[in-house]
Amino acid sequence: MIQTMIKQLHAALNQHFRPFLNPPATEEDIQKAETEMDVAFPEELRELYLAHNGEKESGPGLFFGLPFLSLQEMLTEWRIWKGLEGDEELDEIDAYSVPPCWIKEKYVNRRWIPISRDYGGNHIGIDLDPDQEGKAGQVINFGRDEEIKYVIAHNVTDFLIYIINTLKNGHYTIDEYDDAVSWSYGKEEELHFLDAIRSMDLPVLHARPQEADLEHADRWFRQLDDRWTTIVETMAESPKAFCNKIRLRLTGRELTDIKPISICTDTRELILSANRIHDLTPLQSMIFLKKLYLVNNPVTDLTPIAQLKHLQYLNVAKTSVADLSPLADLSSLRELDMTDIQAAEYTPLSHCKNLESLKVNVYNEKQLIDISQISALKRLHIRGSEHVTEEEIKAIAGLKTLRFLTVENITLENVDFLGTLHTLQTLTLINSSVKDGTALAGLEHLKRLELESSEIANLKVVAQSPSLEEFAGSFDQFYVLKDICKKKVDFSKVIGEMSEEEEEIWSSYVSE
Structure with a gap:
């Protein structure tokens, strides 16, 4: 069927553009790409590349103005995304699947195969690792700016059929430049296809029924009181758009x-x-x-x-x-x-x-013991009270997976209990004080220490830390540590106000 689609696609494209698709890829080319990416192409994707190995650099963009990547270009983009896997900060970026549970809600997935790009870090891709409701081979968007990921089409064949149908029904715009021609989806000039999909009925050809269809949404809207009517009208272009x-x-x-x-x-x-x-x-x-x-x-x-x-x-x-x-x-x-x-x-x-992350007030030892039983906890912010004693807070020493700890409104004689937190990377103190911080020098994985309206009486001991990379605190604390740490610690953040003279000293130090 894919061969039939390609012939129809040629016929539709030739009415508007000079030939721009590349010659076929070879089986060897495809196998080489599959081997590096450790995937097997869906048969229809394989057939598409056996017909055309992407498009010429001067092409109008097969996918509504976005280029069809050659296998080499595909690999270049894929390698970038593969290199981002494992970055924990990227894992924190929001990701949403539309429909829910069709696309795994990640920022990076090496089994998303880019077949197009927008030169801004965003792609149309083939999903070979779908979520529980999705299907391998579905066409999706993903990339730097694509927090919301849509199933554009169930497969490559459906996507090509939709392109053909769009060319036939005229729902597109030709964009002409001095030395080139491109095109875009819809009647709005130069509408980016990855923006257009946000208001399209998807997946194409087999649009998923939505709870709030047009008739249902309008009927719902007419039953709202004035307050809710105003909310809907100010937040969305239509009742259906609000509901969805x-x-x-x-x-x-x-x-x-x-x-x-x-x-x-x-x-x-x-x-x-x-x-x-x-x-x-x-x-x-x-x-x-x-x-x-x-x-x-x-x-x-x-x-x-x-x-x-x-x-x-x-x-x-x-x-x-x-x-x-x-x-x-x-x-x-x-x-x-x-x-x-x-x-x-x-x-x-x-x-x-x-x-994995908990922010909580604590008033007694029992609460701290309960918190210490959360086996997956990586990030903990505890806000203390005058009723919490130093002995009680030691209960959290059993959190074996903790990486980020914030202690607020607590006075401690020492922080020896942190010695059992072998995964701790960041310690933040807010409105707190430590009389003896010697134990901080022995935390082998501590990378960042932040003191916000807080103090450590013997602050100089942190300079002995073998792992500390960043320190954020007051100017006075920076001044105590700057020469001892001998440039191995990043002091690019100062908490609180500085005089002009202090700011000049700090600025000169961090710019060296």
């Missing part, structure tokens, strides 16, 4: 009733901070929620969200939540901010097997 939003930001709108958003079943990130919400029941239908912000609401009961199996980030800071037991059912939960809440019992947290 991936991100909903509803901060500070004095909302008490959120029933209208129960229609937004594909929403992945929902921000409800600074409202007057008590009842979370409408969220039960939003089964694909990945991030939920409930900050500064009078909500008390988290039971309605207990079955949101895709929820990875939850912020309930400054709420009236007193019972954390519903969190035990959130199997995907990775990040939790529960500062300034009324809950006293932290035992349910030990059931959150994937929880």
Whole structure:
């Protein structure tokens, strides 16, 4: 079938462009690419390259203005992405799949094969590692600016058919330049195809039915009160567009009733901070929620969200939540901010097997012991109180996977308990003090130390650290350490104000 499609594609393209597709690739070329990438091309992708090995540099862009990459160009782009795998900071970048659970929600995946590029780090690609609902060989977008990833087509054949159909029905724009010609999808001049897909019915040829189709969305909109009508009109170009939003930001709108958003079943990130919400029941239908912000609401009961199996980030800071037991059912939960809440019992947290990041107030040793049972914890921010003793805080010494620790509002005689945290890379002290920081010199993996309105009495000992790479603190702390550390430590951040003379000293040092 792919050969038939290619013939039809030639016929459609030749009406508008001079021949621009390259000669065929060989089986040997394809096998070489497959071997390096450790993949097997879907048969239709193989046939496409056996017909044409990409397009000429001067070509108009086979994929609605985006070029069809040769195998060599494909490998060049793929190697860049392969080199980014394993970067933990990139793993923190948001990623969303549309439809949900079709594309693995990552920033980098070496089994996404780029067949096009936009020269800005973004691609059309072939997904050979789909999520549980997707299919190997589906055509997707990915790249530097593509947080939201769409299944553009089920396969290469469907994508080519759609290109042919678009050329036939005239839903495109020819863009002419002095020495070149290109084209773009739709009637808007020079519309970037990776922007166009955000409002297209996808996947092409087999558009997925959505909960909020046009008729349903319009009927829903007519039933809204004036407050919600205004919200919808200011946030989206149509009721359907609002209902199908991936991100909903509803901060500070004095909302008490959120029933209208129960229609937004594909929403992945929902921000409800600074409202007057008590009842979370409408969220039960939003089964694909990945991030939920409930900050500064009078909500008390988290039971309605207990079955949101895709929820990875939850912020309930400054709420009236007193019972954390519903969190035990959130199997995907990775990040939790529960500062300034009324809950006293932290035992349910030990059931959150994937929880990696926690921000929390602590008032007693039992809470610290419960926190120490979170087996996957990598990032912990504990805000203490006058009731927390130095002996009690030592309970966290059992966190064997902890990499980032922030201690706030706590006074410590020493930090010897950190010696058991063999994976600790970053220590931040906020409004805290340490009388004896000698143990810091023995932390073999400590790379960053940050002191915000905090002090370590014998600060000079940190200069003995074999691993410290970055220090952030006051100018006075920088001044104490700068000559001892002998340029091996980055002092490019100073916390707090500096006089003109101090800023000149600091600036001169970091610019050397």
